[in-house]
Amino acid sequence: MFNDARTRSIVIQCVLVAAVVGAAALLVTTTFTNLQTRGIPIGFDFLSMPSRIVISEAILSYKSRDPYYWAIVVGLANTVFVSALVIVFSSVLGLVVGVTRLSSNPLAAGTCRVWVEIARNSPPIVLLIFLYSLWWKVLPPVADALRPLPGVFASMRGLMVPSVHISLATAGVVLIIVAGMLFLAPRLAGSLRNFRPALNWATVAVLLLGLWFADATVSMDWPVFAGSNFQGGLELTPELSTILIGLTIYTTGFIAEIVRGGVLSVGSGQWDAGRSVGLSRSKILRLIVIPQMLRVIVPPLNSQYINVVKNSTLAIAVGYPDFFAVMNTIISKSSHSIEGVFIILGVYLALNLTLSSAANWYNRRIAIVER
Amino acid sequence: MPSQASLRQAARLLFGSPLNAALTLAFGAMLAVALPPMLRWLVLDAVLFNPDPAACRAASGACWSFIYVKSGQLLFGIYPVEERWRPALVCLLILALLGWSVRPASWTPRLLGLWISALALIVWMMGGGLGLEEVPTSAWGGLPVTLILTVVAIGIAFPVGILLALARRSTMPAVRIAAVVTIESVRGLPLLSILFVASIMLPLFLPEALLPDKFVRALVALTIFAAAYLAEVIRGGLQAIPRGQYEAAAALGLPFWRTQYRVILPQAIRVVIPALANTIIVMIKNTSLVLVVGLFDLISSGKAALADPAWPSPAAETFLFIGGIFFALSFSFARFADFLERRSPVAR
Numbered sequence: 001m002f003n004d005a006r007t008r009s010i011v012i013q014c015v016l017v018a019a020v021v022g023a024a025a026l027l028v029t030t031t032f033t034n035l036q037t038r039g040i041p042i043g044f045d046f047l048s049m050p051s052r053i054v055i056s057e058a059i060l061s062y063k064s065r066d067p068y069y070w071a072i073v074v075g076l077a078n079t080v081f082v083s084a085l086v087i088v089f090s091s092v093l094g095l096v097v098g099v100t101r102l103s104s105n106p107l108a109a110g111t112c113r114v115w116v117e118i119a120r121n122s123p124p125i126v127l128l129i130f131l132y133s134l135w136w137k138v139l140p141p142v143a144d145a146l147r148p149l150p151g152v153f154a155s156m157r158g159l160m161v162p163s164v165h166i167s168l169a170t171a172g173v174v175l176i177i178v179a180g181m182l183f184l185a186p187r188l189a190g191s192l193r194n195f196r197p198a199l200n201w202a203t204v205a206v207l208l209l210g211l212w213f214a215d216a217t218v219s220m221d222w223p224v225f226a227g228s229n230f231q232g233g234l235e236l237t238p239e240l241s242t243i244l245i246g247l248t249i250y251t252t253g254f255i256a257e258i259v260r261g262g263v264l265s266v267g268s269g270q271w272d273a274g275r276s277v278g279l280s281r282s283k284i285l286r287l288i289v290i291p292q293m294l295r296v297i298v299p300p301l302n303s304q305y306i307n308v309v310k311n312s313t314l315a316i317a318v319g320y321p322d323f324f325a326v327m328n329t330i331i332s333k334s335s336h337s338i339e340g341v342f343i344i345l346g347v348y349l350a351l352n353l354t355l356s357s358a359a360n361w362y363n364r365r366i367a368i369v370e371r
Numbered sequence: 372m373p374s375q376a377s378l379r380q381a382a383r384l385l386f387g388s389p390l391n392a393a394l395t396l397a398f399g400a401m402l403a404v405a406l407p408p409m410l411r412w413l414v415l416d417a418v419l420f421n422p423d424p425a426a427c428r429a430a431s432g433a434c435w436s437f438i439y440v441k442s443g444q445l446l447f448g449i450y451p452v453e454e455r456w457r458p459a460l461v462c463l464l465i466l467a468l469l470g471w472s473v474r475p476a477s478w479t480p481r482l483l484g485l486w487i488s489a490l491a492l493i494v495w496m497m498g499g500g501l502g503l504e505e506v507p508t509s510a511w512g513g514l515p516v517t518l519i520l521t522v523v524a525i526g527i528a529f530p531v532g533i534l535l536a537l538a539r540r541s542t543m544p545a546v547r548i549a550a551v552v553t554i555e556s557v558r559g560l561p562l563l564s565i566l567f568v569a570s571i572m573l574p575l576f577l578p579e580a581l582l583p584d585k586f587v588r589a590l591v592a593l594t595i596f597a598a599a600y601l602a603e604v605i606r607g608g609l610q611a612i613p614r615g616q617y618e619a620a621a622a623l624g625l626p627f628w629r630t631q632y633r634v635i636l637p638q639a640i641r642v643v644i645p646a647l648a649n650t651i652i653v654m655i656k657n658t659s660l661v662l663v664v665g666l667f668d669l670i671s672s673g674k675a676a677l678a679d680p681a682w683p684s685p686a687a688e689t690f691l692f693i694g695g696i697f698f699a700l701s702f703s704f705a706r707f708a709d710f711l712e713r714r715s716p717v718a719r
Contacts, residue, residue: 013545020549030578100394106384108394111402121701123656126670126694133686310561316663324563331571341564341572349559 031338046336047072053329055321057237068330075326076347082240082322083309086247090308091301093248094255101260112256119253125317128246132318135238142229151222153230159241160223163234173210181206239320247311254304262297294366302359306352323347424682434685438692441676445692448512448672454504457496458515464489464496465518473707475714486526493519508586512667514696516586520658520668521700524593525651531594532601537631539606550602557599562657566592570664589661597654604646608639648708652701659697669693 035042047069055062055074059081062074101112119127136156140146145155153160181203223233236244266289274284315322321329324344331340386392416432420439427434438445447458468489471477497515499505538550557565569592574582583591612635620630640647662670673689 009543013543016545016549027576031576034575034578103391103394104384104387105391105394105398107398107402111398117702118698121652121656121698121705122694123659123697125659125662126690126697129670130687130690130694133690137687310563313561313563314660316563324561328567337571337575341568344564344567345556345560348561348564349556352559 035338040335040337042336042338044339046334046339051330051333053326053333055326056319057240057321068334071326071330072323072343075321075323078315078321078326079309079312079323079351082243082247082312082315082320085244086251086308086312087305089244089248090251090255093252095259097252098256098259099263101256102263115249116253116256119250120257124247124250124311125314127250128242128314128317131246132238132242135242142225145225151233153223153225156238157235158238159236160230160233161236162223163221163232165219165221170211173213174207177203177207177210237320239315239318242318243312243315243320243322247308247314250311251304251308254307255301258297258300258304261300262293265296266292291366298359298363298366302356302363305359306355309351309355310348427685428683433688434683435688437676437682437685438688441679444513444676445669445672445689446513447515448667449510449675450512451504451506451510454506457499457503457506458511458513461493461496461515462518464493465515465522469522490523508584510667511586513669513672516661516666516668517658517696520590520593520661521655524590524597524658525654528594528597528601528654531598533605533636535598535602536605536609539602540609554599554602557595558603562592562596562660563663565596566660566664568592585664585666589664589666593654593658593661596657597650600650600653601647604643604650605639607646608641608643609635611642612639644708644711648705648711651708652704655701655704656697669696 048067050065051068051071052064053071054064055071058074058078060074060077062071066074097112097115100108101116103109139154139156142155142157145153145160147153151162221232221234223230223235225231270288270292271284274288279287312322313324316325316328319325327340327344331337334340384391385395412432414432416430418426418430418432418434418436421436422440423436427437443452443455446462447455450458468486472482472486495501495503497506497511497519498508535550535554538546539554541547541550566589569588570585573588616634616638617630620634625633659668659670661668667675670690670693673693677684677686677689
């Protein structure tokens with residue numbers, strides 16, 4: 001009987017399903033008995049109770065009277081904030097470093113190679129702890145803060161950067177118009193194929209007009225040193241600065257390698273072919289090389305972006321209250337560990353699925369359509 | 372004395388075109404600003420061997436003598452001082468075995484037996500019993516913990532990953548779904564949260580009698596994590612094998628497992644050596660995260676050593692040292708992977 005492939009496959013699957021169900025049942029029953037013997041209540045009611053936990057810094061406003069669910073949202077906002085900034089910075093830097101590594105200039109290529117090797121071969125948590133330990137050793141007190149760039153101050157107390165204030169109406173108008181154009185563009189593109197540049201200019205015009213009607217206010221707030229402290233601008237604490245700088249250095253190393261691989265993947269024959277049909281250098285780059293390169297680099301880039309979200313949990317090593325750190329505090333404070341773990345697992349799965357489905361959508365758009 | 376030709380060559384590389392000249396100037400300026408203070412701190416103003424903490428307080432450079440004096444504590448953590456020769460021997464044994472295993476000539480089934488007996492020896496050396504003083508896993512620390520976790524987690528994760536990859540490509544829907552759910556949920560989570568579940572949640576999930584100790588829990592979490600990533604890499608390799616290979620094996624009458632072991636896997640794994648090496652490097656680095664669940668790895672022993680009030684707490688030097696150890700491990704592994712890749716070019 002066991003020699004028949006179909007019977008065998010059915011038996012194997014039945015055994016597997018029985019094993020999974022049995023293990024799950026064992027887990028659930030022991031969990032409940034364990035919880036009962038320790039007198040731990042279960043349920044998500046605790047979320048609306050005041051948390052009384054301390055969140056040292058947050059981009060949303062938070063007071064310790066606020067309920068648990070708001071503490072979770074505040075932590076999540078910190079995670080999204082850190083991940084988004086790191087993704088933007090390391091993509092730009094990764095592009096520069098990756099292309100520079102291909103340069104024939106040994107000084108430039110060598111420096112970039114050192115960066116890449118350090119990033120790829122050291123654990124991010126050691127990098128973060130190292131940078132954090134440097135903060136007070138290297139940087140001066142507030143009074144003689146360094147000024148690496150105009151409007152940016154670095155001191156023991158953290159980084160001061162200019163902040164941009166955008167009124168809610170402005171943000172709304174931009175969002176609506178951009179969404180509208182994203183919706184319209186593919187539908188118009190077919191009939192307006194020869195008017196692509198005109199379409200782009202029209203978008204800009206509509207955007208400006210809309211902003212003018214909405215009485216848009218966008219203002220820069222520059223930090224100024226006044227007396228004993230800074231006024232204005234955005235303050236990034238040493239913890240936040242460390243995690244931003246450390247994760248950016250780390251991720252840049254990986255993105256640089258992806259970019260380098262992408263550039264190398266487009267053979268030199270493609271350039272020759274472009275030149276032989278009389279295309280200009282910029283057109284070869286835009287029409288031939290970059291589309292083929294994107295196809296190679298988008299999938300690994302996507303997994304790097306997901307890694308950034310996952311690596312942002314390392315904020316716990318320097319004491320920045322990201323989502324994971326906040327959940328950790330909540331779990332130890334409220335003893336609702338099961339619920340807490342489910343929230344952690346659910347949120348990270350949701351974040352990563354969102355990122356990868358966005359990337360898959362983009363990937364489908366740039367994929368070469370084969371007959 | 373460099374010849375004129377090589378000088379001209381260097382000049383052409385550095386200043387050959389306007390872009391090159393600009394790059395040279397920009398990077399030269401950057402290095403000129405950054406390197407001298409770094410060099411002063413690292414070497415010129417540093418305290419190298421003077422084991423007196425006062426010398427470190429007085430110096431403006433790095434305090435390397437701290438690393439030198441505390442090396443035992445940094446490398447072996449809270450392991451009993453008079454027994455430190457045991458973890459030291461274990462580290463040497465693991466590194467020697469790794470060095471031995473790198474030679475393609477030693478890749479025989481005997482190597483697996485060698486590793487398994489070495490592992491038994493390591494567990495005995497670290498844990499004691501049978502004539503040696505017993506040391507509980509909670510007192511294990513530093514480099515041996517990092518090395519054992521890395522080697523054992525990857526060693527177990529590799530066959531598990533192969534099984535998961537095969538299961539994901541199985542024609543049996545229940546098997547496939549179980550593999551997909553396992554792989555994707557593990558890959559969707561940060562390792563920190565998996566370690567956290569393993570160390571804090573397992574006591575709730577499991578009956579007291581079945582509960583493994585903290586070291587084993589962290590090891591299980593690392594293994595599951597590594598297995599999910601390795602499975603995806605290996606699946607990539609399996610997908611690259613043309614169907615003709617399966618058909619040829621079937622025509623010879625090879626059963627399923629022998630087909631995989633003799634025909635498919637050797638080819639599939641060779642295709643994905645670079646990706647496997649990257650995953651393994653990530654795992655070497657990932658073992659540093661066990662500090663978060665209270666295992667005494669290199670970082671924790673560094674932090675413990677820094678707590679000594681007699682010294683001016685040279686944190687940057689300590690973490691540079693620890694980072695250097697990890698760098699040495701993963702960089703040499705990366706070079707080994709390069710060598711493997713060059714040695715067995717994929718047949719086309």
